[in-house]
Amino acid sequence: MTDLRGKVAMVTGAGRGLGRSMAQALAEAGAAVTVAARTTTELDSFVDEVKTAGGQALACPTDITDEASVESMVEATVETFGRIDILVNNSGIVATTPLLDQPADEWDRVLATNLRGTYLATRAAGRHLVAQGAGKVINIASNFALQGVANHAAYSASKAGVIxxxxxxxxxxxxxxxxxxxIAPGYFATPLNAELREDAETLTKVVRAIPARRMGEPDELKPWLLLLAGSASDFMTGEVIVIDGGQSVR
Ligand SMILES: NC(=O)c1ccc[n+]([C@@H]2O[C@H](COP(=O)([O-])OP(=O)(O)OC[C@H]3O[C@@H](n4cnc5c(N)ncnc54)[C@H](OP(=O)(O)O)[C@@H]3O)[C@@H](O)[C@H]2O)c1
Structure with a gap:
């Protein structure tokens, strides 16, 4: 079992979905966790949960596309917990739009959130990681970076960029x-794809394309995240772990 007592983690996009589940995993393993996103209520409820369970957590309202906001997230973490050991770049958005209909501001928003946000947070946290001579950066990509998926050019390009x-x-x-x-996840049931899951016909089509014939549950990422956050991965770098029920192997 991964023991992260004494470690400090930051998870972006941790208010809901996969980010929240991964932040829970880090807190359960003993890390102090900063959670960042724009929706303060979701961050506050996470912090309450962790503190009730006896852990340490900090809510940091952050827009990951904004340089000053990201710098403050890192400063607040260091000020509160004294250090940073683990950064999980998870915040992300998707756009499902045929390219000929895609406005440039939508393209820019997807790239800014998924790719520029990853760059900004890695640079800001990285100053501390490099200076202390140890640390873990875990980027959440997508299996859409590895296969052709129509109507997802901006999203796929951003996630290929993350890799x-x-x-x-x-x-x-x-x-x-x-x-x-x-980590490159395939379909996991989160608010990101709630609309898709509500449409029975689309859901059937999506699940049929997954060899495991189901979506993943956010908790199924936890062991892989902990492996990359802990000492088990000290001799492992630059790798992409694909967790997608076999979808990108087809
Ligand atoms: N679910 C899947 O099937 C799946 C598959 C492959 C990859 N992924 C990737 O996994 C990550 C998490 O996805 P999810 O399904 O958990 O999505 P989600 O449920 O929609 O959650 C996304 C999180 O990102 C945050 N976020 C969005 N824009 C932000 C911004 N500008 N600044 C700060 N935070 C921002 C959101 O918070 P606010 O809106 O409050 O800011 C939210 O906490 C994403 O990078 C996604 O691309 C997901």
């Missing part, structure tokens, strides 16, 4: 003792 960024940063910081890896 390229992961590999580049792994090389840049390997000597400094900082491991940079990615």
């Amino acid at each position: 390229g960024f992961t590999r580049s940063m792994a090389m840049e910081w390997a000597k400094a003792g900082v491991q940079v890896n990615a």
Whole structure:
């Protein structure tokens, strides 16, 4: 079992969905956890849960696309907990739009949230990780980065960018003792795809394309996240763990 007592983690997009589940895993393993997103009520309810269970957590309202906001998230974490050991770049949005109909501001929003946000948070937290000669960056990509999916050009490009960024940063910081890896999930039942799951016909089509014939549950990411957050991955960097019920292997 991964023991993260004494470690400090930051999870972006942790108000709901996969981010919240991964933040719970880190808190359950003993880490102090900063949770960041724009919706304060969701962050506050996470902090309440952790504190009730005897853990430590900090809510940090953050817009991941905004440089100053991301810098404050890191400053607040260091001020409160004294250090940073683990960064999970999870905040993300999706757009399902045929390219010929895609307005440039939608394209920019997807890239800014999924890719620029990952860059901003990694740079801000990385200063501390590199200086202390140890740390973990875990980027949440997507299996859409690995296969062709129509009507998702912006999203797929942003997530392929996250994988390229992961590999580049792994090389840049390997000597400094900082491991940079990615998880590429397939379909997991979260608020991100609530609309899709409400439409029985679309849901059937989606599930039929997954060899495991079901979506994943957010809790199924926890063991992989803990592996990348703990010492088990000290000699592993630049890797992408795909967890998608076999969808991208077809
Ligand atoms: N669910 C899936 O099937 C699936 C599959 C592959 C990859 N992923 C990836 O996994 C990650 C989490 O997805 P999810 O399904 O958990 O999504 P979700 O339920 O929609 O949650 C997304 C989180 O990101 C935050 N976020 C969005 N824009 C933000 C911004 N500008 N600044 C800060 N936080 C922001 C949201 O909070 P606020 O809106 O309050 O800011 C929310 O907490 C995403 O990167 C997604 O692309 C998900």
